[in-house]
Amino acid sequence: xxxxxxxxxxxxxxxxxxxxxxxxxxxxxxxxxxxxxxxxxxxxxxxxxxxxxxxxxxxxxxxxxxxxxxxxxxxxxxxxxxxxxxxxxxxxxxxxxxxxxxxxxxxxxxxxxxxxxxxxxxxxxxxxxxxxxxxxxxxxxxxxxxxxxxx
Amino acid sequence: xxxxxxxxxxxxxxxxxxxxxxxxxxxxxxxxxxxxxxxxxxxxxxxxxxxxxxxxxxxxxxxxxxxxxxxxxxxxxxxxxxxxxxxxxxxxxxxxxxxxxxxxxxxxxxxxxxxxxxxxxxxxxxxxxxxxxxxxxxxxxxxxxxxxxxx
Numbered sequence: 001x002x003x004x005x006x007x008x009x010x011x012x013x014x015x016x017x018x019x020x021x022x023x024x025x026x027x028x029x030x031x032x033x034x035x036x037x038x039x040x041x042x043x044x045x046x047x048x049x050x051x052x053x054x055x056x057x058x059x060x061x062x063x064x065x066x067x068x069x070x071x072x073x074x075x076x077x078x079x080x081x082x083x084x085x086x087x088x089x090x091x092x093x094x095x096x097x098x099x100x101x102x103x104x105x106x107x108x109x110x111x112x113x114x115x116x117x118x119x120x121x122x123x124x125x126x127x128x129x130x131x132x133x134x135x136x137x138x139x140x141x142x143x144x145x146x147x148x149x150x151x
Numbered sequence: 152x153x154x155x156x157x158x159x160x161x162x163x164x165x166x167x168x169x170x171x172x173x174x175x176x177x178x179x180x181x182x183x184x185x186x187x188x189x190x191x192x193x194x195x196x197x198x199x200x201x202x203x204x205x206x207x208x209x210x211x212x213x214x215x216x217x218x219x220x221x222x223x224x225x226x227x228x229x230x231x232x233x234x235x236x237x238x239x240x241x242x243x244x245x246x247x248x249x250x251x252x253x254x255x256x257x258x259x260x261x262x263x264x265x266x267x268x269x270x271x272x273x274x275x276x277x278x279x280x281x282x283x284x285x286x287x288x289x290x291x292x293x294x295x296x297x298x299x300x301x302x
Contacts (some may be wrong), residue, residue: 041262080229080231082246091246093231093246095233096242099255101243104250113195113268113299115268117266145197145201145294147264
């Protein structure tokens with residue numbers, strides 16, 4: 001049985017006012033993953049960058065998020081970034097057909113907290129080199145959760 | 152030293168088109184947390200609901216996300232939900248002054264994958280009873296990451 005995972009053709013959505021809800025044409029192409037006998041919904045990476053640069057550059061952050069979506073083979077549905085003062089920190093979320101990528105940065109500490117959750121065939125580990133290239137961290141830590149793992 | 156954490160007064164933002172970026176008046180009120188001698192940016196909970204109901208109800212999901220933001224003492228900046236067919240799965244993200252809450256649901260499996268990341272004084276653990284009340288899961292699993300923990 002193919003279990004539908006929320007995926008549709010890759011039209012980026014437009015949002016209006018505070019909330020945006022799209023009811024989409026069904027185009028399921030993904031499903032719960034089964035690898036090495038383990039069945040799960042998707043892979044959720046907790047990615048920490050330390051000693052990183054340019055974490056207050058919201059335009060660079062948007063490019064990095066978009067490049068990470070492309071690198072991992074995911075489909076962007078919606079992206080939102082928010083720039084904070086006085087520290088220049090950036091929060092960003094990219095909603096994907098395959099789940100999401102998020103980031104929150106503390107430029108004054110050189111620290112950025114990313115997470116990348118993707119179901120189906122998209123590979124969130126391919127986000128990591130994109131973030132390394134964009135922000136030149138001294139150290140990167142990645143922790144993995146297999147979300148929806150059947151116990 | 153107070154390290155600024157991205158937080159501002161609680162004006163919900165309005166988004167225009169695909170991307171929304173707000174440059175906000177500085178009103179820092181939070182900072183890296185230090186508890187029991189451990190210094191970190193915020194608490195990131197990985198929350199799994201199993202045997203849950205109503206996971207295809209996008210209006211209930213939006214109410215649950217908004218109620219979870221309020222219950223945890225966080226400030227909503229932006230919310231976006233997406234409804235998928237044919238399985239009725241919902242993806243949603245709430246961008247907070249204190250970080251974010253996200254959800255991705257698989258109604259056909261009774262499974263919902265939430266995460267709740269909050270810095271400062273907001274308490275993401277207070278989201279969990281809100282989700283339990285809304286979706287009546289048979290089982291809930293919560294895993295905790297202290298993001299930005301100084302090693």
